[in-house]
Amino acid sequence: MQTYMAASRVTKKDQKKKGAATAATGGGVLGIHHITAITRNAQRNIDFYSGTLGLRPVKITVNFDDPTSYHLYYGDYMGHPGTLLTFFVWPDIHKGTRGTGQVTTVAFLIPPKSLEYWVDRLRRNGVSVVGPSTRFNDAEQFISFHDPDGMMLELVAPSSVSSYVHSKKKIQNEDVSAINYYNVWKEGPVDAQHALRAFHSAAISEEGYEHTASLLTDTMKFQLVAKDEREGRFRFKAINNRKLGEVPEAIGSVVDVVCQPDITRGIVGIGSVHHIAWRASDDSHQLDLRRRIIKQAHLDPTPVIDRKYFHSVYFREPGGVLFEIATDPPGMTIDQKPEELGTKLTLPEWYEPLRSKLEQEVLPPVNLPPRNMTKQHKEESSVA
Template identity: 45%
Template sequence: MGVEGIQGLHHVTALAGDPRGNLGFYREVLGLRLVKRTVNFDDPGAYHLYYGDALGRPGTLLTFFLWPGGTRGRVGAGQVMALALTIPEASIGYWQERLQAYGVVVERIAPRFQEEEVVLGFRDPDGLALELATHPRAGERPGWPDGPVPPAHAIRGLHAVTLLETVAELTLRFLIEEMGFRVERAEGDRIRLKIGPGGPGAWVDLHVDPRASRGRVAVGTVHHVAWRVRDVAEQQAWRARLQARGFHVTPVMDRKYFRSIYFREPGGVLFEIATDPPGFTVDEPPERLGTGLMLPDWLEPQRGEIERALPPLEGS
């Protein structure tokens, strides 16, 4: 391909409403660690919260832009229709009981791909479609050992994203020919592709529905999907490659904890290519991750104004 391969999912960013409700659900119910509380660098009046494993490693990160009182979105063609997180094979019963104990409606428990994985479907407080998926390789990644969920059952990171498309051909060709994905299997109206080493955290599923209408990206929907590269040099090579193929790609943006470029795949989903370094310990030690409001240097002069505009978070 002329550039180094993408290694898998880096993070997924969604839109949420109530900040306290979001924090309570993802930290207390799902047991993810809040690894960074900051603001949307492009809209510093809004929180940007990052959840993940103990260090916020790439491939474990689920992040949210918080829009209190924002319009509820609607999933449609050219969007992510579900986000799956990995759990150990023996944990499906634990999670069903835990979610129900917190009043979360479990929409389905279904096997997928000849019962290789069992999927528990539900929604977060803003209606975001989530899945917990079992897999034999779940144990290859640790969860957060110090959270409210016992380590044996802890979520192990991102599993896969499911893209909703009206036709498969354009997106499928792009993923294979331009990004280096390989088709792993197909089942019904779902096509699974893998990137890099494959396995949990390195999958994208295509769900094809010719009747799907366009949706609205707002509260309760995914904003973008980020893919991992090792460093800025690899990212620059990807930017040049995509531009040469006629894609509009943003300049490299400094997100403090990684560098980012953005573009849309042919079906309309917003993709990001993000670097693994420098990571979340650049401004907080591991034991303090997620405890303070962290800002990039260029927003520090506005800290007072920003802090006054943000709603309080639990523990702030």
């Protein structure tokens, strides 16, 4: 099965047409753009991530390398970079196993006062929860649980904004609940005050530490900001993370590298993260990062590939995790209005001739949770 090379490449001519001549930032990545994992069942995935966790389904499309399978996107109301968790629906592949060379945990940011709400909500929905626990000298509390396919998730509540972003700048009097509150999906089933705000971080399990750390700090411009040597956990923050357009500062800026030399190597499959994507502000920034990955890190990134909602460059970091550099534009609203996001099947232009066959013969229909589930109980929407 092809994993990332089949979609159309972006030529230099295309980049000029799409306004890619804006000046590169000169800095590193802006933080996490999206994380893509693998699920066995589309409906069960939607029920959990939208119905239970309250993320908005912002795009229901197909895998651009395999149009016979769904690619599901979840995020905040607008599907901003830094909030996007996506899934390839591959029911027939093997079950993944946790280990080194993988993103082993995906963590979302929540306000500190929301921990009790989430423990109760998850348990009422039949989810086994561990915690609350603390990390980094009580700088954050978190709970851990698994999704229906076995992928490890965390909801993390920093004690303050500064303890999360490691910045001297104050954000609304250290009110963590203010981070990205404007963009939460207020029509979803979760009370807006408790809604998942964005990615907090991702944890990467590695057999070693130095080579991945060097890539993060020297080439991608992360900064080591905390460490727990007892756990072998090293925290890095994207120092180029900042407010850009509608994407606020302090979302998705953190990655933890967990050194686990005694753990066997993981196998990517159902319940695993397939890849993690890092934000580039535009095409020029992406090309600058690609050049540095080649010259400084001596790695072999792909050409730029058009994924319609962003442009992508892929490469494997020294520990084996598949990394992507993805542009913020064009974004999720390139083919749907904000109020229409995730309400029907969208296809890239090159697959439109297959729409009837895909909808009627190939893709199983899926039902979306009703909006305002706890208040209005609207009828379910159906796609495909």
